[in-house]
Ligand code: TXA
C-alpha cells in the first residue's frame with residue numbers, strides 16, 4: 363500500500379450508513395460491526411475492491427472470503443442451496459453461521475472471493491447496523507475479519523483503527539460485538555457436512571438440525587485450509603513460471619508494459635504494472651487462458667512485493683506438481 367488514506371470513524375446513524383454505502387459502491391473499504399467480529403467490507407461484485415481487502419490486510423495469499431447478505435433470499439441466489447442449507451439458514455440466519463456451497467451459475471461475487479474455488483462462503487449477519495448497511499449498498503459485501511493478517515479479530519472499533527488506520531476509507535462504530543468470536547464455517551460441498559471452523563454457533567446446535575455432527579476435516583484434507591487447496595486452484599493445463607519468452611503453442615499470462623509476442627493467446631494482468639489490478643484479474647485470466655489445444659500457460663514474472671507476494675503464492679501452487687499439490691505439500 364503506497365498511499366495513506368485518512369480513515370474516518372463514524373458512529374451508528376442513518377447518515378453514517380448512507381455515507382458508508384456510497385464509499386462501498388465506489389469501490390472503497392469500510393470496516394463494519396457484525397455480531398461476531400468487525401468485518402473489513404468491500405463490494406463483493408467488484409474485483410478491484412475485493413483485491414484491496416488483501417492489500418489492506420497485508421495477507422500473504424488469497425484466502426477465500428465470506429460474502430455477507432442482508433437476508434437468506436439474497437444469499438440463496440449466489441450459491442446452490444440444498445435441503446441442508448435451507449434447514450440451517452432457516453434455523454440460524456441471521457446469525458454466526460457461514461455456509462460453504464457451490465457457486466451459482468449467475469453468482470455475482472468476484473472470483474477473488476472464492477480464491478479460484480468453485481465454492482462460495484455465504485452468511486447473513488445478525489447485527490442491525492450490518493444489515494442496514496447491506497441493504498443500503500444493495501450488493502453483497504465480502505468481509506474478512508478487520509485485522510491485519512496474522513493478528514486477532516477486532517471486536518471494537520478502536521481495535522480496527524489500531525490495525526487499519528490509513529489503509530481503509532471508513533470505520534462504522536457500532537460498539538462491541540455481541541458474540542466476539544468468528545462465525546462457525548460449515549462446508550456443504552460433500553455428502554457429509556464438514557466443520558471447517560468452529561465459531562460462534564456451537565456444533566451441537568448444527569447437529570440438531572442436520573441430524574448428525576458435522577465431521578472435522580481430516581488434518582491433511584484440502585478443505586481444512588482452503589489457502590492450501592492447490593489442486594483445486596490449478597488450471598487443467600500446466601503453468602510455466604518466470605517466462606521471459608513464449609512459444610506459439612502456449613498461452614501467455616502477461617504483466618507490465620513489455621510483453622513477448624507470438625503466444626497463441628495473451629491476457630495482460632496489468633499493462634501498467636499495477637499489482638492491485640493484476641490481483642483483481644488473476645483468477646478470471648487463468649480460467650480464460652486454460653484453453654484446449656495449448657501446451658501450457660506461460661506466466662511472466664511478477665514482483666515479490668505487496669499483492670505480488672499473494673499472486674506469486676497462488677501461481678506457485680497452481681504450477682506445483684498435481685500429486686503433491688493436492689496435499690498442499
Ligand atoms: O464471523 C465471521 O465469519 C467474520 C465476520 C466479519 O463475518 N469473518 C471472518 O472472515 O472471520 P475471515 O476471512 O477472517 O475467515 C473466513 C473463513 C476462513 O477460515 C476461510 O478459509 C473460510 O472462511 N472460507 C471462506 N470461503 C471459503 C470457501 N469457499 N471454502 C472453504 N472455506 C472458506
Ligand code: MG
Nearest residue numbers: 506507515544
Ligand atoms: Mg480472520
